[in-house]
Ligand code: SF4
């Protein structure tokens with residue numbers, strides 16, 4: 019059995035969701051137009067993932083096998099609504115940027131996957147750490163992807179926050195393709211390939 | 219005489235056949251390049267050093283990208299097979315002569331990396347690499363690769379308005395004054411080399427004569443354009459331009475003979491080739507008329523590139539089989 | 545040109561997979577021309593083409609399989625085996641009995657009771673490029689072949705007998721086709737194009753259409769059937785075309801079993817390192833490790849290719865140009881077959897009708913990427929055969945005619 023620390027750290031490399039598990043791709047492609055968007059999405063996901071993992075792990079003896087998916091969805095949806103309302107209230111610009119992808123966290127396969135494969139079998143502590151690790155890994159990946167796309171496609175970093183940095187000066191003509199949807203696919207594909215070369 | 223006593227003479231062993239027709243892949247690539255040479259000369263004589271610059275930068279960056287990527291991927295370096303050179307040349311042909319050098323470099327690098335090598339290198343590309351590169355440029359720097367903007371700096375004896383833009387903006391009446399023969403001879407704005415319609419056609423016919431490409435894709439392409447444009451034209455000739463116009467302007471010739479016929483991204487079966495070509499023609503006109511982007515050729519070819527593996531499933535019946543089952 | 549009898553001849557007997565094919569001979573034993581050679585259980589393996597004493601028996605692998613080789617020190621005067629006797633009145637025998645007799649004696653004759661051939665085609669086109677033996681065969685064996693056609697017409701029960709010839713052999717064919725005042729066969733002129741001479745293709749090349757199940761036979765093979773029926777042993781000679789490195793061709797009449805080195809010596813051809821020695825023509829011949837192989841009945845040509853003319857076919861990626869599809873006479877997809885074979889997807893090869901590939905070599909001849917397409921296809925076929933065998937534990941089919949080196953098995 020993996021040590022407690024490993025439950026946490028595996029999410030950063032060994033099971034980093036978009037690259038290793040190839041889960042959560044839909045959101046990863048859609049919200050990584052900039053670093054800040056990616057980061058916001060990651061944080062929202064961490065919150066939902068950790069909370070739902072804890073609750074599901076606590077209730078794992080109670081939930082009947084046959085209706086477990088419905089139960090998980092209800093739990094997950096609850097936290098998603100919380101996240102949605104909070105972002106709407108306090109970080110409205112992020113709420114605008116993420117749009118439909120916040121409600122869609124409900125069906126994000128990472129969360130359901132962790133619930134089904136991990137939280138429903140393991141103790142509360144392990145589940146919480148797993149959620150934190152996987153969520154942090156996901157955030158890391160989104161930040162990286164978002165940064166790459168933002169640098170190439172806009173020539174900036176931290177766009178959408180107060181700390182916008184214009185990396186290449188005003189005469190830079192950004193490679194706008196990278197912030198378009200096909201650019202996201204190309205970027206993600208290349209990163210996946212690089213991970214496969216580096217990994218193992 | 220038992221094997222141990224036999225005098226082995228280090229003979230060459232191989233499977234049949236023991237002769238080859240003599241063609242090679244690089245031979246085919248260099249034939250493509252030779253077919254493009256007249257248009258290269260045309261381009262340099264019209265746009266001067268600018269055209270030479272675009273072509274040189276493009277070829278150099280395509281070949282350099284190929285070299286670097288093959289080294290990086292630890293593949294045997296095969297830049298002398300002519301494919302990278304051809305890709306560079308084609309990229310230069312469809313860009314206007316005024317493009318900045320970095321744009322060409324980015325386009326070529328993307329073409330070779332994502333268009334070709336990621337798919338497995340020679341023979342693996344599902345899409346035409348250059349068109350893929352061109353699409354990213356179009357997304358990013360549409361103004362730079364706009365043919366009309368590019369042509370403003372030159373003294374030309376014809377209108378710098380891209381005919382397809384004119385058609386889009388002002389309808390068929392605005393282009394009816396154009397002399398098609400003039401357009402056909404290359405007196406239109408367009409890519410550095412691609413606007414030399416007649417010379418491209420001659421190059422294409424040369425390729426067919428040399429047996430490098432089959433006549434099926436280019437001619438069914440032209441037929442597809444003509445047929446689709448005719449349908450629109452017959453329905454409303456005041457609104458839509460006639461088929462001949464659609465054939466002589468806007469990269470149709472280079473698309474039909476040099477892009478749609480790319481070996482790896484076009485079907486290999488004969489019927490499939492005809493359908494593929496016709497489909498390219500059909501979508502070219504549809505894109506031109508129905509979308510707000512008049513440059514339909516490249517998108518049409520890319521679209522058909524997606525379909526070609528499916529089309530290649532249409533294969534002829536095996537004669538022996540028919541005979542036995544009947 | 546006739547090649548002299550060599551001092552030592554080699555008799556080649558194909559081994560079957562389960563180790564059969566060992567003749568019951570020992571060194572020093574003397575054999576006579578036309579004598580049967582059997583294994584310990586009495587199964588017929590071959591007919592001796594020469595008279596002499598056995599010197600040595602050993603294994604000799606060839607590109608297409610394992611063989612048992614028997615070295616025979618030949619003696620100058622041929623003595624025919626006394627058991628070698630023809631079949632009386634073979635012409636009047638009942639067809640079924642005659643066919644099974646021929647099969648038992650090692651001839652592969654594709655006539656089945658349930659499915660009679662609807663035409664007999666005498667295939668006088670050459671089997672491969674640069675081969676040119678049929679002029680000599682028709683000139684020398686014309687009478688026997690005419691008798692053979694009559695016989696085939698009778699035992700096949702079909703009225704249609706076609707002699708397919710290239711234009712320059714028309715006169716020979718006409719002579720064979722007419723017996724006195726009676727015409728037994730029609731002559732169909734074909735362009736001497738490859739691969740019309742292959743038995744799978746020739747029915748399609750004829751001007752007469754609608755032939756579904758023809759019996760296709762080459763003149764040399766027909767001759768050997770008749771010689772066997774009349775004399776009790778198949779012919780001991782074989783016509784071959786010797787092709788030197790400049791593609792200059794000499795036709796030769798060779799005693800079966802003559803080592804190729806002997807023929808090269810008589811034909812004044814030297815072979816040196818990195819040259820290629822091909823048993824057969826340019827498109828389908830099998831290359832050989834060395835020159836000590838004997839001439840067998842299935843070799844129509846011997847070709848020496850200069851080291852500079854040797855082409856290298858490899859495994860460069862296919863570029864999907866479609867050239868191979870355009871030339872395949874059976875309209876297969878050679879590029880896909882080779883790709884599937886390369887990545888061990890043999891089942892897919894079967895879906896793409898690999899069984900209908902006749903290994904003509906045209907696809908590899910035109911391939912833009914110079915892929916060894918035929919090699920891949922043959923490999924896949926072998927693997928499929930292996931899988932089929934493992935699958936249903938089929939006993940190795942008793943393919944009559946394969947083991948007999950003396951017979952022109954086509
Ligand atoms: S060898 Fe090639 S061309 Fe000939 S039948 Fe087979 S696949 Fe077709």
Ligand code: SF4
Nearest residue numbers: 862863865866868911
């Ligand atoms: S000829 Fe060669 S390269 Fe062309 S499709 Fe066939 S196998 Fe591929």
